[in-house]
Every structure is written in C-alpha cells, then in structure tokens.
Amino acid sequence: MEFLNSCNATISTPPNSKKSSCFFVPFVVKNLLDACYLLLILHAALLMGGEIRKWEEKEAFTFQHRDWLQVVNSAERLTFTTADYVVSLNPTRNFILEHFSADGSSPALLQYISLSMARHDHPSETEAYCGKRVSDFQLETQTNEASFVVIQDWPMLQLRKIFTFYRKEPFFRLDYQICITSDWSCARATLNLSTGPALMAAVYFSDNQIHYRLNKGAAWFNLPRHDLQRWLGYTNQNNTYGLAVIGADPWNWQQLPGKLLSSSKQAGGFTLELIKWPRQELRIGDTTTIQLFLAPFHGKAAEEIPILQQKIAPGM
Numbered sequence: 680m681e682f683l684n685s686c687n688a689t690i691s692t693p694p695n696s697k698k699s700s701c702f703f704v705p706f707v708v709k710n711l712l713d714a715c716y717l718l719l720i721l722h723a724a725l726l727m728g729g730e731i732r733k734w735e736e737k738e739a740f741t742f743q744h745r746d747w748l749q750v751v752n753s754a755e756r757l758t759f760t761t762a763d764y765v766v767s768l769n770p771t772r773n774f775i776l777e778h779f780s781a782d783g784s785s786p787a788l789l790q791y792i793s794l795s796m797a798r799h800d801h802p803s804e805t806e807a808y809c810g811k812r813v814s815d816f817q818l819e820t821q822t823n824e825a826s827f828v829v830i831q832d833w834p835m836l837q838l839r840k841i842f843t844f845y846r847k848e849p850f851f852r853l854d855y856q857i858c859i860t861s862d863w864s865c866a867r868a869t870l871n872l873s874t875g876p877a878l879m880a881a882v883y884f885s886d887n888q889i890h891y892r893l894n895k896g897a898a899w900f901n902l903p904r905h906d907l908q909r910w911l912g913y914t915n916q917n918n919t920y921g922l923a924v925i926g927a928d929p930w931n932w933q934q935l936p937g938k939l940l941s942s943s944k945q946a947g948g949f950t951l952e953l954i955k956w957p958r959q960e961l962r963i964g965d966t967t968t969i970q971l972f973l974a975p976f977h978g979k980a981a982e983e984i985p986i987l988q989q990k991i992a993p994g995m
Contacts (some may be wrong), residue, residue: 682719682956687868688797690913691829694941695970696716704826704982706732708950715852718953719803719966723947725957727818729820729821729822730816730819730820731756731818731819731820732750732786732817732818733816733817733818736770736813736816737753737754737770738752739752739753739754739792740752740843742818745822746762747762747824747846747847748760748761748820748825748844748846750818752770752908754770754771755769755770755771755829756768756770756777757769757770757774758784758820758901759825759827759842759844759851760845760860761844761975763779763781763848763849763850764779764780764781764782764849764851764974764975765779765781765782765783765846766778766779766851767779767953768810768827768842768878771934772806772807772808773793773809773811773812773813773829773831773878774808774813774816774827774829774840775791775793775806775807775880776789776791776842776853777790777791778790779922780975780976781920781975781977784922785876786840786876786877786915787874787875787876788812788874788875788877788913788921788922788975789791789809789872789874789875789922789973790873790874791871791872791873792853792870792871792872792950793805793806793807793867793870793871794806794823794838794840794855794857794868794869794870794871794874795868795871796833796835796865796869797865797866797868797869798835798863798864798865798866799864799865799866803866804842805871806831806838809833810829811994812832812833812838813829813830813831813946814830814831814832815829815830816828816829817831819829820847823845823846823847823909824842824843824844824845824846825843825844825907826841826842826844827842828840828841828926830842830967835857835859835860835863836857836858836859836860837857838856838857839854839855839856839858840854840855840856840870841853841856849974849975849976850908850923850925850972850974850985850991851965851972851973851974852959852969852971852972852973853970853971853972853973854969854970855870855968855969855970855983856966856968857955857963857966857967857968857969858961858962858965859961859962859966860959860963861995862961862962862963863975864959864960864961865943865956865957865958865959865960865961865962866957866958867954867955867956867957867958868954868955868956868967868969869951869952869953869954869955870952870953870969870971871950872949872950872951872952873944873948873949873950874913874922874948874949874950875916875947875948876944876946876947876948877947878913878914878915878921878922878946878947878948878949879894879914879915879948880892880893880894880909880913880916880918880980881891881894881902881910881911881913881914881941881943881949882913882914882921882980882981883902883903883905884903884908884910885903885905885913889919889980889981891914891944891980892944894944894947894948895943896943896944896945897942897943897944898941898942898943899940899941899942900941900942901938901939901940902939902941902951903937903939903940904933904935904936904937904938904939905933906929906932907916908985908987909925909926909927909929909932909986909990909992910923910924910925910926910985910987910988911924911939911951912924912976912984913922913948913949914979918979918980919977919978919979920975920976920978921975921976922973922974922975922976923972923973923974923975923976923980923983923987924951924971924973924990925970925971925972925974925984925987925988926970926971926972927970927972927988927991927992928970928992932975933957933972934955934967935954935955936954936957937955939952939953940949940952940954944957947962953969953971955967972987972991974987
C-alpha cells in the first residue's frame with residue numbers, strides 16, 4: 680500500500696510553494712475558506728463511505744471506530760489506541776502530542792512534539808506554550824484509516840496539523856502544514872521532538888552503515904540526514920525495542936538540513952529538531968510541510984527500521 684498517496688493526505692503541496700498552490704488564504708477570507716474546506720472534506724468522506732465526527736473540546740466520551748481504533752476524550756487528554764500503539768494529545772495545549780508508546784503500560788517512546796516559529800529580533804513562539812490557537816478540529820474516519828485534523832490560527836501563519844492512523848499498521852503519520860498569512864522575516868520553523876528517558880541510543884545511517892550513539896549525559900550533536908535511508912531511530916539500552924522516525928517522502932525529507940540538530944538529555948532520552956525556512960524572507964501564501972511517520976518497533980533497530988521504511992514507501 681502506498682501511504683504517501685493516501686486519500687486522507689489532504690492536499691500535497693511542494694515545500695516552499697507560492698500562492699498559486701497554497702491551501703490557505705489571508706485572514707480576511709480565512710473563515711469562509713475554512714468552512715468551504717471542511718465541507719469539501721465532508722463531501723469527499725461521504726463519497727468514500729467515511730464519516731466526520733466533531734465534539735466540544737472538554738466533552739468526555741469513548742468512541743470505537745470499527746474493530747481497530749478507540750478514541751477517548753477528556754478535558755485534559757485525547758487518546759487514540761490501536762493494537763500497536765497509544766497516542767495521547769493535550770487539548771489544553773493546542774493538541775500537542777504528549778505521549779506515544781507501544782501500549783498503555785510500556786515506557787514512553789515520545790514525551791512531546793511541538794512546533795516553534797522564530798522571527799528575527801522577536802522571541803520564539805512555541806505551540807505548546809503560546810496560548811490557545813485552535814480554531815477548529817475534527818475526526819475523519821474511513822474503513823481502513825482515520826485522521827484527526829487540527830487548524831490553528833497564529834498571528835503570522837495558519838497551521839493545519841494532521842494525525843493519520845491506519846488499520847493493521849504499526850505506524851501513524853504526522854503532517855504539520857504551514858501557510859504564511861503576512862510578510863515577515865523567519866529565523867526558522869522547528870518541529871521539536873523529545874523521546875522518553877528509557878531510550879538510550881540514537882540510531883542513524885551514514886557512510887554505508889548503521890551507527891549507534893549512546894546517551895552519556897547532556898550534550899548537543901548533529902545526526903546526518905541520509906537521502907535514501909530516510910529514518911532515524913532511538914532504542915533502549917539493550918536494543919530490544921524503540922522508536923522509528925521515518926521521513927518517507929523523499930522531497931519533503933530533503934528539504935531538511937543535511938545535519939539534524941539533536942541532543943541527549945541528562946535524565947535519559949534525546950531531542951530532535953527538524954528545521955525548515957532558516958533565515959528566510961516569507962510572503963503571504965508561502966507554504967511548507969513537515970511530514971513524519973512514527974512507529975514503535977520490537978527487536979534490533981538496524982533490522983526493524985529499514986523494514987518499516989520499505990513498508991511505508993516501497994521502492995522509494
């Protein structure tokens with residue numbers, strides 16, 4: 680199955696594309712176009728036998744989608760559970776990811792994922808701490824996949840964040856789609872990932888072989904971004920389980936820097952910063968996307984992660 684061309688991928692736009700292919704618009708017509716977009720999504724979902732589910736942010740409920748996805752919502756947490764993993768989002772912090780694990784009782788593979796935007800001569804704004812930015816959200820379900828879509832309005836951009844889950848697959852897809860709504864000077868756009876403390880080695884491909892970098896205390900370092908082996912991994916001390924971070928789309932992956940900024944944390948685990956738009960003058964309508972597939976794996980990282988990449992994007 681070709682997950683990169685999934686019908687639930689919203690609109691595929693090249694990174695740094697201009698107004699002609701932009702899926703967002705300036706603020707003056709944003710609300711009308713948002714409504715039209717959601718109506719189009721509803722129409723497409725109905726044509727394909729899907730459903731759209733909306734709710735109040737603090738509404739408590741449990742929803743079972745067929746035999747493979749459970750959705751549980753409360754005032755503090757929105758959780759998606761499949762047979763392979765658990766993803767938890769925080770509604771009070773713009774639905775940032777705050778937990779990812781293989782199941783509810785196993786160690787956390789991810790502690791958070793959050794976007795930050797840095798402007799020249801201005802403090803950085805971070806999704807997790809910038810106050811309420813969510814203008815709309817909904818769950819779109821079909822037989823074999825489901826997408827949770829969050830729309831955020833920032834002072835200088837609009838963000839569409841999409842979590843896509845697949846039936847009988849051990850991974851989910853995360854898209855951060857950004858469109859600029861005013862002209863400004865960007866220092867960088869960064870997607871920040873922080874792993875759980877039990878993951879004690881970073882795994883990467885370089886010089887035709889797989890390398891392991893152990894966590895030996897707090898330190899900053901770079902991980903090389905390989906054009907063909909488009910993945911990074913994090914594994915526990917015994918190399919028996921871990922987290923796979925896969926950039927399946929070659930074009931999107933190659934828009935990232937050649938060296939990916941990372942750090943090891945004093946208490947265990949790692950951080951990873953995926954940067955777009957470094958030192959760039961942005962104009963209304965400019966767009967970019969940061970896209971990842973995330974999965975737990977069981978076994979040795981060097982064996983399991985390349986298999987996952989081929990499963991997601993065979994032949995690419």
